[in-house]
Amino acid sequence: MQSMPSRRHVIANDIRHKISTGRIKAGERLPSEAQLATRYEVATPTLRSALAVLQSEGLVEKIHGKGNFVRYPRRRVTYVGGGHALRTESSTESGIRVSVHITNLQAHGQLIGLLGVPAGSPLTEFLCLSHEGKSPHSLARIYVPRDLSPTGVAAESHCCKSVEAKLAELRPPLTEVLERVTARPPTHEEAATLRISSTLAVLAITRVAADSTGRVVEAALLVLPSDRADVCFTTHHMTDERTSG
Amino acid sequence: MQSMPSRRHVIANDIRHKISTGRIKAGERLPSEAQLATRYEVATPTLRSALAVLQSEGLVEKIHGKGNFVRYPRRRVTYVGGGHALRTESSTESGIRVSVHITNLQAHGQLIGLLGVPAGSPLTEFLCLSHEGKSPHSLARIYVPRDLSPTGVAAESHCCKSVEAKLAELRPPLTEVLERVTARPPTHEEAATLRISSTLAVLAITRVAADSTGRVVEAALLVLPSDRADVCFTTHHMTDERTSG
DNA sequence: GAGTGGTCTAGACCACGAG
DNA sequence: TCGTGGTCTAGACCACTCA
Missing domain, CATH: 1.10.10.10 (Winged helix-like DNA-binding domain superfamily/Winged helix DNA-binding domain)
Incomplete structure (x- = not known):
């Protein structure tokens, strides 16, 4: 070989x-x-x-x-699943800035199935682009039903944490978070936005979070370039809660 | 573009x-x-x-x-994390066969850190290669401390489930499963074994499972070609167990 | 306009696989 | 041996960036 x-x-x-x-x-x-x-x-x-x-x-x-x-060496960042840390764990201390662009739109395409809402129902999109220094780092699109959207967050907000905080305040505790991880080549748009070559795979995470009533309160599409991100999940089993293999 | x-x-x-x-x-x-x-x-x-x-x-x-x-279209297979289904969920009904090669070896390299054992301590490796029809599908290397290794499993076993079953019987219930997912190009060896081009990314999963005493009873290195596999995690939060974001 | 990368050509020669 | 893909050459022309 x-x-x-x-x-x-x-x-x-x-x-x-x-x-x-x-x-x-x-x-x-x-x-x-x-x-x-x-x-x-x-x-x-x-x-x-x-x-x-x-x-x-x-x-x-x-x-x-x-x-x-x-290229400047990128900090390798770990996305922690399970809905605990909604952003990358090291974003607070690694000089990664997040800019957020907020848009109102109507449910369409895969969002209908993910959120379990009828086509055309009002949503709010939070388009989060994180930067490390001057370089784009990763990309997240978060969709929330309009009535759960934190109207108090200004569209010019440039800290994703404030968005997350507002979201966390507004809604009831999450009871179920489903996360699907795939690897694929970036789309042309993603490659251009993240300034990566189209041959570098991205980790694409689809996250769906529901509250205690089973209502889906958030769907997120995360795009993490594979040269600078990994994904980590920890599962604790109660000894009496254990599900058989 | x-x-x-x-x-x-x-x-x-x-x-x-x-x-x-x-x-x-x-x-x-x-x-x-x-x-x-x-x-x-x-x-x-x-x-x-x-x-x-x-x-x-x-x-x-x-x-x-x-x-x-x-190429024959590959069944897209979902790896379910959290230690519940140790193999891909659809392996039972999708005509995927698994061949297992069992080797005794000594802890070295990253295995030392993953299993938390001294260098050179005895391990058993289960090298699992799954096939769909005649085509290789995915690859798993499972490492278990020798004293937990199911000696009753014949080396010619060609059903990975039997290995998993033996392993599950032998050891105490898992209480913590840590899974790290990355995407990377396959090594030359992996590309040759799986018959994929070296430009097709693989999902590499490192899984470490511990029992109630905190002892690591298994480390697994899974390699799933990104054109035929994704990874899925479900997290349930007890309402009183919720960790703040 | 000068310099850069992006794409493509029309060949050449080498390495692998099957008969 | 023959047909296949694997690699490489020496150039051409186009598109983008910046002064």
């Missing part, structure tokens, strides 16, 4: 080594692809495929018309 | 359409890349990049020296 090291892998390994040893620093631009191709004595498509390896590892970011840049 | 449809996407869309409408059936071989390149009037690298799109979607499988084949 890896017995035949192709040139692109040799080149990718060399550049990766230069990055990890600090000979090329985070934020710096690599030499142009033409220069690199000359230096490594390969044709441009070969060199580009080497860079593609590094892109898919999240080490290098290509910007059309500008060049290839060494 | 998608305003400029590149040729490879046009070609990929065309072939995808022919597959989804049944004009090319599952298991069939596509015309050779040279023939396709001629038919679509593109050069071979362009055609190959079109096929790469379909590979990354799991629609087409390349076999070196033989050709490109339309």
